[in-house]
Amino acid sequence: MWLDRLSGQSTPSALPASAQDRSYSPAPRRSNHLAPGPPIRPAYGVRTSSIGLSSKADLSTSSFNSPRLPNGSSLRQQLSPPADVTNPLGVLEDILGKLSDKVVNGSEDRDGRAIVQKPSHLAEGIDFEGLSLHAFVDRASQEETKKAHQFSAQTAEEFENGKDKFEDLHKSILSSLMSFQQDLGAVSAEIETLQSRSAAMNTRLENRKVVEKLLGPAVEEISVSPAVVLTLTEGQIDSSWVKALDELDKRSKTIEGRFKDSQKTSAISDVKPLLDDLRNKAIERIRDFFVSQIKALRSPNINAQIIQQQSFVRYKELYSFLARHHSVLAEEIGQAYINTMRWYYLSSFTRYKQALETIPLFAVDRNDAIGADPNTQRASANKASQPQHDALALGRRMDVLKRPSQSALPSHLAEDNKQTHYLETPFLHFNLALIDNATAEYSFLANFFSPAISFQTISRHFSAIFSPVFALGHAYTKSLVEESDDCLGILICVRLNQHFAFELQRRKVPVADGYINGTNMLLWPRFQLAMDVHAESIKRATASAASARGAVSALGLSSTAGASSQSTAPHMLTQRFGQFLQGVLALSREAGDDEPIGNSLSRLRGEVEAFLMKVGKGFGSAGDRKRDRFLANNYSLILTIVGDIEGKLAAEVRDHFEGLRDSVGGT
Numbered sequence: 001m002w003l004d005r006l007s008g009q010s011t012p013s014a015l016p017a018s019a020q021d022r023s024y025s026p027a028p029r030r031s032n033h034l035a036p037g038p039p040i041r042p043a044y045g046v047r048t049s050s051i052g053l054s055s056k057a058d059l060s061t062s063s064f065n066s067p068r069l070p071n072g073s074s075l076r077q078q079l080s081p082p083a084d085v086t087n088p089l090g091v092l093e094d095i096l097g098k099l100s101d102k103v104v105n106g107s108e109d110r111d112g113r114a115i116v117q118k119p120s121h122l123a124e125g126i127d128f129e130g131l132s133l134h135a136f137v138d139r140a141s142q143e144e145t146k147k148a149h150q151f152s153a154q155t156a157e158e159f160e161n162g163k164d165k166f167e168d169l170h171k172s173i174l175s176s177l178m179s180f181q182q183d184l185g186a187v188s189a190e191i192e193t194l195q196s197r198s199a200a201m202n203t204r205l206e207n208r209k210v211v212e213k214l215l216g217p218a219v220e221e222i223s224v225s226p227a228v229v230l231t232l233t234e235g236q237i238d239s240s241w242v243k244a245l246d247e248l249d250k251r252s253k254t255i256e257g258r259f260k261d262s263q264k265t266s267a268i269s270d271v272k273p274l275l276d277d278l279r280n281k282a283i284e285r286i287r288d289f290f291v292s293q294i295k296a297l298r299s300p301n302i303n304a305q306i307i308q309q310q311s312f313v314r315y316k317e318l319y320s321f322l323a324r325h326h327s328v329l330a331e332e333i334g335q336a337y338i339n340t341m342r343w344y345y346l347s348s349f350t351r352y353k354q355a356l357e358t359i360p361l362f363a364v365d366r367n368d369a370i371g372a373d374p375n376t377q378r379a380s381a382n383k384a385s386q387p388q389h390d391a392l393a394l395g396r397r398m399d400v401l402k403r404p405s406q407s408a409l410p411s412h413l414a415e416d417n418k419q420t421h422y423l424e425t426p427f428l429h430f431n432l433a434l435i436d437n438a439t440a441e442y443s444f445l446a447n448f449f450s451p452a453i454s455f456q457t458i459s460r461h462f463s464a465i466f467s468p469v470f471a472l473g474h475a476y477t478k479s480l481v482e483e484s485d486d487c488l489g490i491l492i493c494v495r496l497n498q499h500f501a502f503e504l505q506r507r508k509v510p511v512a513d514g515y516i517n518g519t520n521m522l523l524w525p526r527f528q529l530a531m532d533v534h535a536e537s538i539k540r541a542t543a544s545a546a547s548a549r550g551a552v553s554a555l556g557l558s559s560t561a562g563a564s565s566q567s568t569a570p571h572m573l574t575q576r577f578g579q580f581l582q583g584v585l586a587l588s589r590e591a592g593d594d595e596p597i598g599n600s601l602s603r604l605r606g607e608v609e610a611f612l613m614k615v616g617k618g619f620g621s622a623g624d625r626k627r628d629r630f631l632a633n634n635y636s637l638i639l640t641i642v643g644d645i646e647g648k649l650a651a652e653v654r655d656h657f658e659g660l661r662d663s664v665g666g667t
Helices: 002-008 017-021 052-060 088-096 133-161 163-222 226-234 239-260 266-297 304-325 327-356 374-378 395-402 411-416 424-449 455-481 487-506 510-544 548-555 561-566 572-586 597-619 625-641 648-663
Strands: none
Touching (some): 163 266, 239 266, 266 304, 266 327, 304 327, 304 424, 327 424, 327 455, 395 487, 424 455, 424 487, 455 487, 455 510, 487 510, 487 572, 510 572, 510 597, 572 597, 572 625, 597 625, 625 648
16 A cells, blocks of 8 residues: 555665755656656645655655665665654554554564554545645645634634623522532531530430439339229229229329338329329229129029129229228228128028928927837827827938038928928028038138238127027027927937037138037937936836736736736837937947936936836846846847947947846846
8 A cells, every 4th residue: 555655665865965955846757767666646845844754755766866775774764854844654643543552563574664454444435636645634634723713713702792691600600609608508507506406315315214214113103004093983893993903002002101201202292192082083983882782682582602702702802902091981881791691691591491390390209208108109199190200210310410411402492392301300401501601601701801800800790690590590499309309319410510510610610619509508408308208208117017017008018917927028118218229329429428428328227227127026026037037138139229339338338238137147
């Protein structure tokens, strides 16, 4: 290419200085046809200084007189372009662009010159418009200069025209900057204020946390939450109401303690009247609640124990609170309960007693005594409608002692019961009901009223409630045994009463001991009187045996007197005495030495021995064999009947009759 030609031509010949200084000739130069290379294009006039070096180089090629230099000469190093001449490579770089580093830093030839690589894209079809390269470049430079002058003139004119606008804009910008600076200062001041306030708030927050940590428990001790106040004033009385009342009680105790001590503060003085009003409201609601429950106890056919457990025991804390803060009202509530329950139990047991009185009972009187005439017993008008029974035989009457823990007979069943019983049956059921209710009531009183009141006061309350019932029970027991000579029935009642005493002791109900002792005082004297009736009947039988005919009558034999006088069989009175003795001894297996049974039996036994001795005289004098056989048979019969009975008293009786039998020669 032409660039290669410019950079790859042989070194131009040296020109003399005169040739360099002479003026330029416009005549065309003749080519040196001897020189190698293509013909040289005609030179252009010097318009700019950028191509002067190139033009002079072209002139050196047309000199015929200059000697040729051998290849590899250093003429190129000897010649240097003028200082005012532009480097043609720079001009080309301005036109074509700067060569890339890859081209400049590429490989070199043997002379150290850079080998320019072929561009990847070549511009084709460049229209020079018939101009030379220098002219083409000058025209482009002049157009750019013209555009620059036009732009500069236009810009100055526009600047002159828009000077006022720029000044206004400048002033506006300055005003905005000043305003922005002022706003920025205000914002900065506000930020500083906020920072200081934030720091102050953080400090106050920390101080409040410290104060809250110190004062929180103290404030909590004397404050009552709105929920507690609302519950106590308007809520229904239930478990949550009891919890709220307990919370109020704790706060009241704390405030009362601090109010009395030296820790009295304005807060406590302000809160105390409010707590007093709230406490009074709670007391009023407690009073109304217990009054309504006491009224419910007076309702007909009501089960008092259900109300006691669901309404009183469940909310016993209410009465304790009432007793602590209003003792007078608590005593009034307690007295109202006592009066109500006294009426409740008295009316209930009165109805139950009337129901038990409808049960038919066997009538046992003097005609059923051991020495009474059996014909007289059958002829008694009082016993005409009664079924046959043996009042002197224990039989199955002892079964009530084997299952004394049975429940009391209900009133409606007692009223419908048409079966005839002995006196221990109604005595058992009445006292079972009384003992069970007494136990339940005492347990309730001890559970409900304690620890508000002492156990001595609770015992007095119990006595006030049950004293009419105890009096009713004693009256009923007296009515059962007062006209009866049923020793076995009375003794069974004594054993039942002893069992009730043991049961009350096991249940830890000492307040009913007075009733038990009073019942014993009714039963034992009547038992002794009934034993005396039997002893008197035997004494009368002994008196009637004074004559032989009387003896025969006393023997109760249906045979003739002669036949009777010859019989040594046991007497009927001995049989009746043996059955009665067996019953008494069976009921006295665990009898104590302090009981009057031993004395009564000794008297009765003496009367029987006197009777047998009196009757035995009809068989002969003392030592008569037939008389001794008669006595031995009677003693043996008694020993046979009581032989299986256990107990200390039974052993003493057996030893006594064995001695009597042995004394008359019996075996």
